[in-house]
Amino acid sequence: xxxxxxxxxxxxxxxxxxxxxxxxxxxxxxxxxxxxxxxxxxxxxxxxxxxxxxxxxxxxxxxxxxxxxxxxxxxxxxxxxxxxxxxxxxxxxxxxxxxxxxxxxxxxxxxxxxxxxxxxxxxxxxxxxxxxxxxxxxxxxxxxxxxxxxxxxxxxxxxxxxxxxxxxxxxxxxxxxxxxxxxxxxxxxxxxxxxxxxxxxxxxxxxxxxxxxxxxxxxxxxxxxxxxxxxxxxxxxxxxxxxxxxxxxxxxxxxxxxxxxxxxxxxxxxxxxxxxxxxxxxxxxxxxxxxxxxxxxxxxxxxxxxxxxxxxxxxxxxxxxxxxxxxxxxxx
Amino acid sequence: xxxxxxxxxxxxxxxxxxxxxxxxxxxxxxxxxxxxxxxxxxxxxxxxxxxxxxxxxxxxxxxxxxxxxxxxxxxxxxxxxxxxxxxxxxxxxxxxxxxxxxxxxxxxxxxxxxxxxxxxxxxxxxxxxxxxxxxxxxxxxxxxxxxxxxxxxxxxxxxxxxxxxxxxxxxxxxxxxxxxxxxxxxxxxxxxxxxxxxxxxxxxxxxxxxxxxxxxxxxxxxxxxxxxxxxxxxxxxxxxxxxxxxxxxxxxxxxxxxxxxx
Numbered sequence: 001x002x003x004x005x006x007x008x009x010x011x012x013x014x015x016x017x018x019x020x021x022x023x024x025x026x027x028x029x030x031x032x033x034x035x036x037x038x039x040x041x042x043x044x045x046x047x048x049x050x051x052x053x054x055x056x057x058x059x060x061x062x063x064x065x066x067x068x069x070x071x072x073x074x075x076x077x078x079x080x081x082x083x084x085x086x087x088x089x090x091x092x093x094x095x096x097x098x099x100x101x102x103x104x105x106x107x108x109x110x111x112x113x114x115x116x117x118x119x120x121x122x123x124x125x126x127x128x129x130x131x132x133x134x135x136x137x138x139x140x141x142x143x144x145x146x147x148x149x150x151x152x153x154x155x156x157x158x159x160x161x162x163x164x165x166x167x168x169x170x171x172x173x174x175x176x177x178x179x180x181x182x183x184x185x186x187x188x189x190x191x192x193x194x195x196x197x198x199x200x201x202x203x204x205x206x207x208x209x210x211x212x213x214x215x216x217x218x219x220x221x222x223x224x225x226x227x228x229x230x231x232x233x234x235x236x237x238x239x240x241x242x243x244x245x246x247x248x249x250x251x252x253x254x255x256x257x258x259x260x261x262x263x264x265x266x267x268x269x270x271x272x273x274x275x276x277x278x279x280x281x282x283x284x285x286x287x288x289x290x291x292x293x294x295x296x297x298x299x300x301x302x303x304x305x306x307x308x309x310x311x312x313x314x315x316x317x318x319x320x321x322x323x324x325x326x327x328x329x330x331x332x
Numbered sequence: 333x334x335x336x337x338x339x340x341x342x343x344x345x346x347x348x349x350x351x352x353x354x355x356x357x358x359x360x361x362x363x364x365x366x367x368x369x370x371x372x373x374x375x376x377x378x379x380x381x382x383x384x385x386x387x388x389x390x391x392x393x394x395x396x397x398x399x400x401x402x403x404x405x406x407x408x409x410x411x412x413x414x415x416x417x418x419x420x421x422x423x424x425x426x427x428x429x430x431x432x433x434x435x436x437x438x439x440x441x442x443x444x445x446x447x448x449x450x451x452x453x454x455x456x457x458x459x460x461x462x463x464x465x466x467x468x469x470x471x472x473x474x475x476x477x478x479x480x481x482x483x484x485x486x487x488x489x490x491x492x493x494x495x496x497x498x499x500x501x502x503x504x505x506x507x508x509x510x511x512x513x514x515x516x517x518x519x520x521x522x523x524x525x526x527x528x529x530x531x532x533x534x535x536x537x538x539x540x541x542x543x544x545x546x547x548x549x550x551x552x553x554x555x556x557x558x559x560x561x562x563x564x565x566x567x568x569x570x571x572x573x574x575x576x577x578x579x580x581x582x583x584x585x586x587x588x589x590x591x592x593x594x
Contacts, residue, residue: 083435093360107348
C-alpha cells in the first residue's frame with residue numbers, strides 16, 4: 001500500500017457529558033506516510049481523545065477519520081490490523097511476564113504460536129529486556145514497562161503506530177532510549193503519530209506538528225516553521241530587586257515583539273532576533289549600572305509556545321493533572 | 333482496494349482469542365496469591381470448619397453430616413468463584429487493559445468469553461481438590477461415578493451461567509474493590525440461606541420459603557442427591573431451568589454493558 005497519507009482526519013468532533021464538553025472541536029489533519037507526526041498540547045487539549053478515536057477505541061461524535069485508508073468507524077477491524085498503540089499508562093498485564101505479555105498480544109493479533117514466540121524473543125532482545133523476559137511485569141521499572149508496552153504495540157509489525165505521550169514521567173535516560181527506538185522505527189518505514197507535551201520531544205522526533213488547545217488546532221507546520229514563528233530563544237535575567245526587574249523590563253521591551261514577562265526578580269524576554277538581541281539587552285542593562293545576578297538562555301518551552309499562540313500559559317489550563325504538571329516542571 | 337477476507341469474526345479466531353484470554357486469566361490466578369487462596373484454600377477451610385467445628389451440632393436426616401456437607405461446599409465454592417469474574421473484569425477495565433484489547437484485531441467477545449471460560453477451568457480444579465480433601469475427611473459418596481460427574485457438570489453449568497451476572501457487576505463497578513463490595517452482599521444470602529450447610533427445616537419459617545425455592549438450594553439438592561445416590565425430586569430439572577434462565581437474562585446484560593464501556 002502506498003498511500004500518500006497514512007492518516008486522514010476530517011472535521012472530527014468528539015463531545016463528552018452529553019455534548020457539554022468538546023474534547024475535539026472540528027479537527028482536521030493529514031499524516032504523511034513514513035513520517036513522525038507530532039500532536040503537541042497540554043493536558044486536556046484533546047491529544048489522547050484523538051489517539052483513542054484513531055485507534056478505534058472511541059467513536060467520534062461527527063467527522064471522518066481514515067487510517068491506512070480505512071474508516072475508523074465502519075472498517076475498524078481493518079484499521080486494527082494495521083495499527084499499534086502504546087502510551088503513558090503502559091497497559092501491560094502485570095501478572096504476566098514480559099515474554100508472556102508479548103506472546104499474548106501476538107496471539108491476539110492472530111500470529112501463529114511459533115511466530116508469536118519468535119517475534120516476542122526478538123523484541124525483548126531489541127528493547128534490552130532479555131534479562132527481564134521471564135519476570136512478572138509488575139516488577140518492572142517505569143522505563144521497562146514503557147519499553148514492554150511499545151514492544152507489545154510492535155509485535156504484529158504494524159505500519160502505523162500511535163504513541164500517546166510515550167515519555168511522560170520517564171527519567172532522562174529512559175527518555176533518550178525510547179527516542180532512539182522511535183527513530184529506528186521510522187527509518188524502517190513506520191508512520192508514527194506521537195502526542196507529547198514536550199516541545200523538545202516534538203522537535204527531535206516529528207517532521208510535522210499540530211498544536212492542539214482545548215480541542216482545536218491552533219498552529220501547524222514543520223518544527224522549524226513553528227519555532228521561527230514562536231521566537232527561538234528565551235533570555236532569562238535575575239535581578240537584585242523587584243524595582244530593578246521592572247526597570248530592566250522597560251529597557252529591553254522593544255527588543256521583542258512578545259511582551260516581557262516579569263515574575264518577582266526574574267524577567268523573561270523572547271530574543272526573536274537571535275544572539276545579537278540578547279547582547280544588546282545586556283549592554284543596555286549594564287549601561288544603566290544595574291547588576292545582573294543571574295543570566296541564562298533557554299529554548300522555548302511549551303509554555304512559551306502557548307503564551308505566544310494563545311496568550312495563556314499551559315499551567316493556566318483548566319485542570320492539568322498535578323503529577324504530570326510536576327513531571328513537566330522537573331523536566332524543563 | 334483489496335478486501336481482506338480473514339475476518340476477526342471467523343469462528344477459528346474467535347476460539348483462538350477466547351482461549352488466549354482464558355489462558356491469561358488462569359495464569360493470573362496462579363500469580364496472584366490472594367486469588368489462589370480464594371480459589372483453593374478458603375473452601376478447604378470451610379470443609380474443616382464445618383466438618384470438625386460446627387458439624388457436630390448439625391443434625392441431618394441422611395447417614396452422616398460429611399456426606400451432606402461436601403456436595404454443599406462444592407456448590408458454594410463454584411458460586412464463590414464467580415466473584416473472581418467480577419473482580420478480574422473490574423481490574424482489567426480499571427487498568428486500561430480492556431481498552432488495549434479493543435485496539436487489537438481480536439474477536440470482541442473474547443474478553444468476556446475468555447474470562448468466563450477461565451472460571452470454568454478453575455472450578456474444575458477446585459472440584460477435584462475439594463473432592464480429594466473431602467475423601468480425606470471421611471466423605472464417602474454412595475452414588476455412581478457417572479452421577480458424580482453429572483453432579484459436577486451441573487454445578488459447573490450453574491456457576492457458568494451465574495458468572496455472566498458477575499461479569500456485568502465487574503463492568504459496572506468503578507473499581508475492583510467496589511466489585512468485591514457489591515458481590516458479597518449478593519452471594520452471602522443465596523449461599524448461606526440455602527441447603528448448602530444445614531437442612532432448611534432447621535431454619536425459622538419466615539426464611540424457609542426463600543431458602544427452599546431459591547436456585548442455590550435446588551442446585552445443592554440435585555448435586556447432593558446425585559453424589560449420594562438418593563432421590564432428589566425434580567431439583568435437577570429445576571436447576572437446569574434456573575441455569576438457562578440465568579444465562580438468557582444475564583449474558584445479554586453483560587454483553588451490552590461491555591459494548592458500552594469498551
